[in-house]
Amino acid sequence: MTLPLPLLAAASATRITLQPIDNAILIIYVLVVVAIGFALSRYMKSSSDFLTSGRSIPTWVTGLAFISANLGALELVGMAASGAKYGVATAHFYWVGAIPAMVFLAVFMMPFYYGSKARSVPEYLKMRFDERVRALNSVAFAVMTLFASGISMNALAKLLNQLLGWNYDAALWICSGVVLIYVLKGGLTSAIYTEVLQFFMIVLGFAPVVYLGLQDAGGWDAIKTTLQGVAQNPASVNMPVPKEAYDTNAWTSAWGPMLGGPSKNPMGVDWFAMIFGLGFVLSFGYWCTNFLVVQRAMAAKNMTAARNTPLVAAVPKMVFPVLVILPGMIALALTAMPNKGYRIPPPILSDAVYAKAVEGAKTNANDPAAAHKAIEEALGKKVNAAAVTDLLAKHKAAPLSDQQLTEGISNGIAEYDYDGVILSLVKKYCPPGLLGLALTALLASFMSGMAGNVTAFNTVFTYDLYQAYFAKDKSDKHYMWMGKFITVVGIMLSIACAYFAKQYNNAMDIIQLVFGFVNAPLFATFLLGMFWARTTGTGAFLGLFGGIGTSALFHSLTLAGENTPGIKGGYLGVVHTFPSEMAQNFWLASFAFGACLLLTAGISIMGRRTKTDEELKGLVYSLTPRTVDADLPFYRTPGFLGSLLLIGCVILNFMFW
């Protein structure tokens, strides 16, 4: 059931009003990105310029674009939410789940991606294996990337609607329109340049908010002490109470509580699933094979630049937990501190629902228990009884307006909308001016997400689908035209996916589940392909299918936490229950990876080799001359720099042990 648009606007508790200066900042940003597009259009002379940037971009740009393509707004919002839910353990997604993979990509895999002169990841697969593997990868990637784009844009339009009261359709079409203009004009280079701009926007837009939050909460030590209190008594902040008490440092220590077992930390994950499932399978599967990020490295101006790209990206990645995860922890700490006047926002509810609750409160103004019941029924959410009693007492002393009653009720809701954390902090600390900067940064990251997905999509479509299977020997001008045409189509399809995501929440969950199945085994294929010359196309193809099948089977036989069989899994029977969905997910990935690895290796050995050593030169580790770093001083080689990064990563892990 969808409410008419005017009523979809959230209660005033979450609404933000913009001043002219905030709007001015937003408009300037839009003008600048469009201008960049136009400024680059004169360099778009070939399909290669348009779709792959003609391999001409300096390392610092590709490096920052690499990290920025990954840092979509959903990541910002999601990491802050996780920071509140799980504390510093969320940093595992970065320190275990990203840095090692990025270093591996730089040192070992970029020589093949870049050296093979493949224009895309699927094209590398075609060179290494055969057309079947390429087709599987390019179709899956094309579909996934459009849905990712649509999900992102839906989230953006919803946010602008809820937060600023903008019309959903207008927000969606206008933002898509801006992206379309600058990508159509300047191609991949446009997307990359604006991603770098967006990177700085995010850092400079959110750093002040984090700083102010940190000051307000009394510094890291105060936060740590408060969160230790929360870990010992989650009920005090209306968080779910675990069966066994959490480790005291569950929110402030990344490893200790996890080594104590899944029941000792709110993530519900054991160390093996974290290191192997997340740290290896999922993280390498994403960072090393996802064309969205790899495309940025492939656009670098030479091999050294290409290899250094992920390393340059890894530096901010290591530091980002301060910017994206800490806000979540600050928010939880502030909620737990009695005199800060802040709480993590309640779930978003419509004005109509609040109006009913206010009625319930007024009708039962003299009976707090009845009022509490009426309010809970109206909202459909748990409400803190003491808060209701307080509110009614205030109302009795001096009658409150409907607006004040609504706010009071809203503050008493005992459930949280964690995704609202980052914006609630922006709203709390940003006066007009800074507010415009922070919101523009958020908007920029959403638009960047769409641009990144569309530029990856148009390249894979034009070269790996259209040129490979439909129109083999056309002129380059034709492919460039197709690249532009499919950009427009890609944006339209993204918009369609956005509407789909808006309408069918459950369907989106299923779709993302399927994508998870497809991605889980992927890295096994690449690993064997790049490091074992004996791997055959048939082995890779069937191994991938086997891996995907294993994912689906695993999911159908396991369940997590309190979930019931169905879309969450276990519909063929529950063989094992995991403490949390995250744990289930990490183990699923581990099994899928293992299955794909064994199947691919097994089938390859049983079959004949289809490619000679000569054909595989430059595509496999053992058959590629390692002359790449010979002319660099050792302290500038990717291997050395990568090692430094890994050491830095280990140090960070120890600091937050």
Place this chain on the structure above:
Amino acid sequence: MGLDLRKPIGWFFLALGLILAVYGLMTKGDAEMYRRSLDMNINLIWGGVLIAFGLFMLIPALLDKGGKD
């Protein structure tokens, strides 16, 4: 590609910084507005930071181009 990215980034943040800083100066006495940023004139302060960043990007880029000519 032909466009040195440091220039648009430099100009953009320089402009943003100036706007924020000027706005900060204009609203200097407004205690109510800045209460939420812990009584700091965050617009003025952060505007200054952005100006510095913009220049940090822009000056080398302009010098580079000058050098090539």
